[in-house]
Amino acid sequence: MRCSEEAIAEKETGRVEAFSDGVFAIAITLLVLDLKVPRLNDQAEGGLWRALAMQWPTYLAFVTSFLTILVMWINHHRLFGQIKKSDHLFLILNGLLLMGITVVPFPTSLLADYIESNEARIAAMIYSGTFVLIAIFFNLLWRYASGKGGRLLAKDHDAATVLGITEQYRFGPLMYAAIVVVAYFSAIISFMLCLLLAVFFAIPKSAKPRELNRI
Amino acid sequence: MRCSEEAIAEKETGRVEAFSDGVFAIAITLLVLDLKVPRLNDQAEGGLWRALAMQWPTYLAFVTSFLTILVMWINHHRLFGQIKKSDHLFLILNGLLLMGITVVPFPTSLLADYIESNEARIAAMIYSGTFVLIAIFFNLLWRYASGKGGRLLAKDHDAATVLGITEQYRFGPLMYAAIVVVAYFSAIISFMLCLLLAVFFAIPKSAKPRELNRI
């Protein structure tokens, strides 16, 4: 069973992706632990509907964080479609990105709990700030992998695609940083912007079919 | 290590399935977190049996949700046996389906907690309503993948099998919607119907051996 060195490197990278996928899958599933069954003090008719309805920030935060992690997973997946090798620093940078992803349930819970209090803007800044951090880690990971003429990419990588990803990623930290600034003035608007951004990224662009097939 | 474009697309789809399997596996395992060890106030003989027995709705809800997610995983698995390509919209639709799956522990817990209260019907409507939503997402995913003459299917897909799945999936949302209506009148009957439906789907039909082997 002789394999070329390139094939071994690609298999190794596949395992790194599998581990990352596991962390993404767990982080996105743990979000549900924040949906708590409401306790009713009075058993008045219609009490449960009202109690559930009052938890709207929790549901909205759940959907926002779920969509955001989903889009980030798709991005991560797309990156690994380009990356064919890995080294120690790459594993560490990828690990830092995963740390950012696993943390998401915490600011999500924080935002849901405080969005209706007078501390809402702090919670919203921390929530969007987490996404700034993750977006920066994404840039670090990609710039390292694609740097020095495609350090960890396939030998026959398409320079235009690589440049396109680099261009596109530049906006992530900026957009979320802008949302942090918005959060300083209005928690609810920054919250809505986070949701809109996730939905915007989720909506398919009029991409060329070939690119779509390769995700 | 040259691969045809088709093989690459199939490998990509395999990774999407692996991620989805991870989410299914975690969601189905998190259900156990709802089984709580009862606290005894008085240490009377036989007190633990009684305390455990009084938790019957929790056990029944656990079994119902476990079987339902299991059957949904089998369905998802079967779909991916037909699907050979993926694109951005497919990833998003699959992500929405997964969001529905990860949510299941929440209405499960809600139903178990309220089935014996006078808010039981609300909890039962939300519980079965969740399955309506998941069934709709299943239809969206499949109709998109199989639409336009099998957009994301294998080139040599069997038209009869595809039509069979489409036909079969049409009933999912309808059946669960009917259970929502039943829940409006009786929580316990709708609960039992959810369990029966999961058991019914779990029981193997007199399928042709060849189809069975391919799952």
Added chain:
Amino acid sequence: MRCSEEAIAEKETGRVEAFSDGVFAIAITLLVLDLKVPRLNDQAEGGLWRALAMQWPTYLAFVTSFLTILVMWINHHRLFGQIKKSDHLFLILNGLLLMGITVVPFPTSLLADYIESNEARIAAMIYSGTFVLIAIFFNLLWRYASGKGGRLLAKDHDAATVLGITEQYRFGPLMYAAIVVVAYFSAIISFMLCLLLAVFFAIPKSAKPRELNRI
């Protein structure tokens, strides 16, 4: 990329195993959630050591359940080394086995909480009773897969190995059933027997090297 039908069936079975491995991995990791940081009422010197030491049943239950699930995973893994095909009933039987595995954290927590109370024997009976159930599911799964002349096994399966597994599995339910009976008289002895049984299964037998390599 043409594949024989046999290869497709084997790939499918590999995915079922991957899903099962995910459930095993999550169930075995969720056990840690039962290890709770003790709260100290008085900050007396040495208070934390004592508080931690008083939690010994929790640690022992953790180790026992961890080893038991680990051994069960090894068994499951070994079964799938023989099984090359799958069908709907097999998926359901495997699902029931996984339900048994995911449940384990609950009786583990129950036993740890009640081992020092006068309800200890009930908790111990439920704990060992869970393993009776899992052992029965293992037998059902294997008997179905290996029945009718090796329904789901490789065509060239070794009849002696298959018979050996069947023989060996027969004892699982009996041994755990015996421990349930012991639990009726003494919780602590049945608890120790569960631990001893897991350690006994974990200790490698003087197996032939070839079998070892194939696990």
Added chain:
Amino acid sequence: MRCSEEAIAEKETGRVEAFSDGVFAIAITLLVLDLKVPRLNDQAEGGLWRALAMQWPTYLAFVTSFLTILVMWINHHRLFGQIKKSDHLFLILNGLLLMGITVVPFPTSLLADYIESNEARIAAMIYSGTFVLIAIFFNLLWRYASGKGGRLLAKDHDAATVLGITEQYRFGPLMYAAIVVVAYFSAIISFMLCLLLAVFFAIPKSAKPRELNRI
């Protein structure tokens, strides 16, 4: 689809690694459950910042444990790059190592809760003591796999690399044991040493490019 016996053994080992990766991924993601949203008693301006800032030990413990598990995963991954076969004892030793990994959230939580109390040194000793245990399990696993002239390694393994790993692993238990001794005198210094050690291991050494590519 004929495969050599060697290829089968390698595939088997791949599955063991996949299961292990699952456990690592879950354990590293469960760490986030220890980040708790603070409850505010008084809604004074700036109260949330202060409440969050007071949780610094929780964040630091999260980062330290995350990095430590990440580095351990990289180590585990590297070991499996050498190991091509598995047997029952190997599965058990690997299982014990995984038990150590899954336990980490518990001492992490313990340390975060007690670092500011006068029981801090006990918590710090248990925290670093857990890493001593894991480091010992790593040595046991590797020494068994590489013993007897490379019992479970590839036939053409590089003796120098194997010796290098053995040499390197010898220091793990010693370094963490030294940190346990430090913890006896100062909890905070031992805590910082754990963090520094994780960062030190995470920083890439000036390795030869070829080795890097193989991780």
